[in-house]
Amino acid sequence: MSNVEESARAAEDTAPEEADEASPSRLEEEGDVAADYLEELLDIADIDGDIDIEVRGGRTYISIVNEDGDDEPLRALIGKDGEALEALQDLARLAVLTSTGSRSRLVLDIIGYRAGRAGELQRVAEDAVARAKESGQDVALAPMSAYERKLVHDAVAALGLYSESDGEGPRRHIVVSLSEA
Numbered sequence: 001m002s003n004v005e006e007s008a009r010a011a012e013d014t015a016p017e018e019a020d021e022a023s024p025s026r027l028e029e030e031g032d033v034a035a036d037y038l039e040e041l042l043d044i045a046d047i048d049g050d051i052d053i054e055v056r057g058g059r060t061y062i063s064i065v066n067e068d069g070d071d072e073p074l075r076a077l078i079g080k081d082g083e084a085l086e087a088l089q090d091l092a093r094l095a096v097l098t099s100t101g102s103r104s105r106l107v108l109d110i111i112g113y114r115a116g117r118a119g120e121l122q123r124v125a126e127d128a129v130a131r132a133k134e135s136g137q138d139v140a141l142a143p144m145s146a147y148e149r150k151l152v153h154d155a156v157a158a159l160g161l162y163s164e165s166d167g168e169g170p171r172r173h174i175v176v177s178l179s180e181a
Contacts, residue, residue: 022102024055030096030104031060037095038064038088038108047073049110060106062092071111078113085110086145121148125155128176132161139176143167149174 022030031053042049048068054061066074078085089108096104109115121144128139141152149165152174156163162180167173 022058026100026102027055027058027060028053029100030102030106031055031062033096033099034060034062034092034104034106034108037092038062041088041091045073045077047077049074060104062106062108063112064108064110066111074111078110082113082117082145082148085113086147117148118151121151122155125152125159125176128152128174129156129159129161132176132178136178140166141174141176143171143173146172 035051035053038051042064048070049064049066052063052065054063064074064077076084077088079087085108088110089106092108093104093106096102096106107114124141128141132139144152149172153163153165156174156176161176161178163174163176165172166175
């Protein structure tokens, strides 16, 4: 398992204090509410998908897969750079908040996109570290989501360099450097 994949697992398993207090039954309820919401969405879009729910480390994980092998309709739900996936995750969290009154930290994945992306981010981090060492200069990466930035920060640290997030909103990105800022 790569550093980013390990970090992804740790980032997913690290929940805020309120989720640490969440009982397994509350997390299961979150999963059921989110799964019902996502199932309705799949029905409306006429997309086949199977929903798996898992509770681990104080967090609910929901995966949408297609067991008949035709992943193309589900790929549309991932969108460019995972933007649609992030939006669907936010909507599922909102459905949980509306139904239960509790904020959710659930993680949504569609056809293993997040695991594949973790591998890509490991390579991005390794490349940035190599460029920073070779040039002696800071290396700015492309903007990415908070979740992805966390994975890259952890990978850069594991490779012995420093990183910090810079910018705001959709332009927020990581800068890799040889020394701590």
